[in-house]
Amino acid sequence: MKTTEMLRTHPAATGLDADLLVRAIESLASCVQTCTACADACLSEPTVAELRACIRLDLDCADVCTATSALLSRLTARDVDVTRAQLQACVAACGACAQECARHAEMHEHCAVCAEACRQCEGACRDLLTTIA
Amino acid sequence: MKTTEMLRTHPAATGLDADLLVRAIESLASCVQTCTACADACLSEPTVAELRACIRLDLDCADVCTATSALLSRLTARDVDVTRAQLQACVAACGACAQECARHAEMHEHCAVCAEACRQCEGACRDLLTTIA
Amino acid sequence: MKTTEMLRTHPAATGLDADLLVRAIESLASCVQTCTACADACLSEPTVAELRACIRLDLDCADVCTATSALLSRLTARDVDVTRAQLQACVAACGACAQECARHAEMHEHCAVCAEACRQCEGACRDLLTTIA
Amino acid sequence: MKTTEMLRTHPAATGLDADLLVRAIESLASCVQTCTACADACLSEPTVAELRACIRLDLDCADVCTATSALLSRLTARDVDVTRAQLQACVAACGACAQECARHAEMHEHCAVCAEACRQCEGACRDLLTTIA
Numbered sequence: 001m002k003t004t005e006m007l008r009t010h011p012a013a014t015g016l017d018a019d020l021l022v023r024a025i026e027s028l029a030s031c032v033q034t035c036t037a038c039a040d041a042c043l044s045e046p047t048v049a050e051l052r053a054c055i056r057l058d059l060d061c062a063d064v065c066t067a068t069s070a071l072l073s074r075l076t077a078r079d080v081d082v083t084r085a086q087l088q089a090c091v092a093a094c095g096a097c098a099q100e101c102a103r104h105a106e107m108h109e110h111c112a113v114c115a116e117a118c119r120q121c122e123g124a125c126r127d128l129l130t131t132i133a
Numbered sequence: 134m135k136t137t138e139m140l141r142t143h144p145a146a147t148g149l150d151a152d153l154l155v156r157a158i159e160s161l162a163s164c165v166q167t168c169t170a171c172a173d174a175c176l177s178e179p180t181v182a183e184l185r186a187c188i189r190l191d192l193d194c195a196d197v198c199t200a201t202s203a204l205l206s207r208l209t210a211r212d213v214d215v216t217r218a219q220l221q222a223c224v225a226a227c228g229a230c231a232q233e234c235a236r237h238a239e240m241h242e243h244c245a246v247c248a249e250a251c252r253q254c255e256g257a258c259r260d261l262l263t264t265i266a
Numbered sequence: 267m268k269t270t271e272m273l274r275t276h277p278a279a280t281g282l283d284a285d286l287l288v289r290a291i292e293s294l295a296s297c298v299q300t301c302t303a304c305a306d307a308c309l310s311e312p313t314v315a316e317l318r319a320c321i322r323l324d325l326d327c328a329d330v331c332t333a334t335s336a337l338l339s340r341l342t343a344r345d346v347d348v349t350r351a352q353l354q355a356c357v358a359a360c361g362a363c364a365q366e367c368a369r370h371a372e373m374h375e376h377c378a379v380c381a382e383a384c385r386q387c388e389g390a391c392r393d394l395l396t397t398i399a
Numbered sequence: 400m401k402t403t404e405m406l407r408t409h410p411a412a413t414g415l416d417a418d419l420l421v422r423a424i425e426s427l428a429s430c431v432q433t434c435t436a437c438a439d440a441c442l443s444e445p446t447v448a449e450l451r452a453c454i455r456l457d458l459d460c461a462d463v464c465t466a467t468s469a470l471l472s473r474l475t476a477r478d479v480d481v482t483r484a485q486l487q488a489c490v491a492a493c494g495a496c497a498q499e500c501a502r503h504a505e506m507h508e509h510c511a512v513c514a515e516a517c518r519q520c521e522g523a524c525r526d527l528l529t530t531i532a
Contacts (some may be wrong), residue, residue, distance in 0.1 A: 041405070
């Protein structure tokens with residue numbers, strides 16, 4: 001991804017710690033892909049009926065991360081309250097999805113990978129949140 | 134929109150007040166379209182340079198409402214904390230966008246229409262929030 | 267939805283038949299919601315294992331319609347080739363989803379409602395396509 | 400990104416060349432971020448009024464790539480016609496955005512970076528398209 005280059009060449013100031021911002025944006029992109037793929041992998045499992053909550057939280061997490069990623073990619077006239085609230089929603093969505101995926105991690109390796117992506121994204125969003133006054 | 138029919142034919146229980154839920158989902162769909170169109174209308178204005186914050190908040194609001202709408206459309210294994218946090222982010226995004234659009238409402242009629250859509254959506258999300266324990 | 271008002275107050279010319287454009291945008295918003303809700307309703311069905319293709323096509327259709335709706339809501343510097351190609355993808359996605367949902371329409375009423383929303387959206391996109399040189 | 404791991408752990412067969420699929424999905428994620436950031440960087444430029452077409456095509460390209468990426472991340476019951484049509488729309492959107500960004504590449508470095516991301520994504524989608532019968 002070209003996140004660092006895009007940040008460096010943007011005419012506006014970041015207003016946030018650049019390293020934390022890049023890490024959050026790239027973790028979000030990874031989490032969107034992983035959750036979308038995990039929902040679909042669960043859907044293909046013979047035990048799909050036991051994976052309903054996992055599929056649902058995967059889809060929610062992908063949707064919430066997509067929105068959060070777009071907000072963080074914009075530097076022009078950022079609204080701090082909106083950014084903070086969306087990051088908090090993202091921490092909640094990633095945390096809930098990680099917890100559910102972890103329950104199936106031994107049975108389904110895609111859930112193990114997804115739990116890890118969600119935990120990393122949750123951490124990156126949480127770290128960024130602490131820097132927003 | 135067929136929101137009411139889809140809710141009625143869903144095998145799972147709503148878990149939320151059905152009328153408030155339908156109103157929120159339909160207000161969100163309207164808000165996504167209005168904000169996307171308002172960002173584009175602002176972009177076409179001769180005074181686009183004065184409308185930067187408005188365009189940015191329009192885009193944020195459309196993204197946040199898109200995610201919120203998807204979450205509310207799902208009844209299977211809903212996570213109350215994620216739903217609440219995303220609704221709170223949506224209230225913040227709609228409120229910020231409505232406020233910015235209202236500043237240009239006399240000059241640009243599309244901003245007046247958009248401010249109204251955002252206020253309505255903010256209210257519908259706030260009403261739904263009060264019912265989530 | 268405020269689609270007609272947003273079109274009327276936009277400073278740029280539509281470049282497309284306004285009635286067909288409004289009908290397409292509003293059909294797309296309805297189709298996004300219906301497909302998202304149908305995927306989730308299928309997920310809650312006891313026979314979820316037989317509804318895999320339906321869930322997958324519902325999700326695809328919602329994603330494709332979301333993108334198409336955003337493109338159509340923008341009038342500034344529209345690229346005709348991109349618009350046409352995205353409308354063609356949308357006709358394909360709505361058609362495939364309608365066909366799959368129709369197969370379960372007698373068993374699952376949400377699939378019947380969804381098939382209808384997809385067919386209507388497919389028609390609205392097709393009608394708009396015929397006006398794009 | 401964990402695209403390769405998610406593909407390897409998915410219970411269904413890919414049905415497409417795995418290397419090309421991973422490259423397409425990761426190029427799409429990069430293109431979404433780059434286009435979203437480029438639209439915002441253009442919005443912050445003093446010469447924003449000359450960058451209207453660039454902003455609009457950036458937003459379109461981000462939306463089209465988001466949908467395409469989700470479709471490619473799903474392996475369950477893939478519809479070949481829908482996949483092909485959406486990839487074709489994506490090639491058109493990336494090509495149009497790359498061409499517009501290239502016009503400003505000497506003036507705005509973010510447009511140079513974005514043009515490169517779009518060209519790479521266009522190529523990755525085109526390569527994948529050639530393998531779909």
